[in-house]
Amino acid sequence: MATHTLPDLPYAHDALEPHIDAQTMEIHHSRHHKAYTDKLNAALEKCPADVQSMPIDRLLSSLPSVPEGVRGAVNFNGGGFENHSLFWPSMSPKGGGEPGGRVADAISSAFGGFAAFKEKFSASTATIQGSGWGWLAYSPSSSAVEYVAMPNQDSPRTRGLVPLLGLDVWEHAYYLRYQNKRPDYVAAWWNVVNWDEVEARLSRVG
Numbered sequence: 308m309a310t311h312t313l314p315d316l317p318y319a320h321d322a323l324e325p326h327i328d329a330q331t332m333e334i335h336h337s338r339h340h341k342a343y344t345d346k347l348n349a350a351l352e353k354c355p356a357d358v359q360s361m362p363i364d365r366l367l368s369s370l371p372s373v374p375e376g377v378r379g380a381v382n383f384n385g386g387g388f389e390n391h392s393l394f395w396p397s398m399s400p401k402g403g404g405e406p407g408g409r410v411a412d413a414i415s416s417a418f419g420g421f422a423a424f425k426e427k428f429s430a431s432t433a434t435i436q437g438s439g440w441g442w443l444a445y446s447p448s449s450s451a452v453e454y455v456a457m458p459n460q461d462s463p464r465t466r467g468l469v470p471l472l473g474l475d476v477w478e479h480a481y482y483l484r485y486q487n488k489r490p491d492y493v494a495a496w497w498n499v500v501n502w503d504e505v506e507a508r509l510s511r512v513g
């Protein structure tokens with residue numbers, strides 16, 4: 308049967324303090340991420356076997372092959388499942404700073420430098436209307452990285468892009484500590500970005 312499993316957090320709930328608080332991490336992972344996982348599995352039970360057996364990345368880039376009656380549920384919960392599965396390891400208590408290697412080169416080519424990228428990512432993600440994610444993504448068609456803001460749980464894969472680094476700006480991701488001050492959460496998040504993980508993701512696709 309089609310089953311996706313909630314991944315473990317790669318660190319303790321309080322590991323990203325003070326930037327992201329322990330209670331937010333616990334609720335976000337054990338309740339929100341678990342709900343996306345369970346609802347994805349429930350939606351896949353209504354799909355044919357060839358759709359059920361797709362790995363999550365291919366499922367999200369092949370939504371037209373999902374039966375129309377459950378496509379919306381697969382888009383939302385499948386996106387929620389994978390986005391959060393990518394989110395946890397893209398942060399680390401030893402994160403922050405600036406990328407090196409190929410990520411630094413790709414960002415320089417696309418944005419003119421890390422400072423310009425950070426400013427663009429922060430401003431655009433802080434101002435997403437309602438719920439969504441800001442992403443650094445790789446475009447196979449242009450062999451370059453780009454910024455994309457996605458609504459709700461829509462995956463960059465639904466636009467033919469490969470997600471490299473995403474920031475969740477749903478209120479559940481920050482409200483306990485930051486309340487309505489989303490820009491403060493975005494600014495703090497840079498202190499925990501795990502650039503080694505981003506580098507590994509780029510090396511697999513670029």
Ligand code: MN3
Pocket residue numbers: 335339391475477479480
């Ligand atoms: Mn979330």
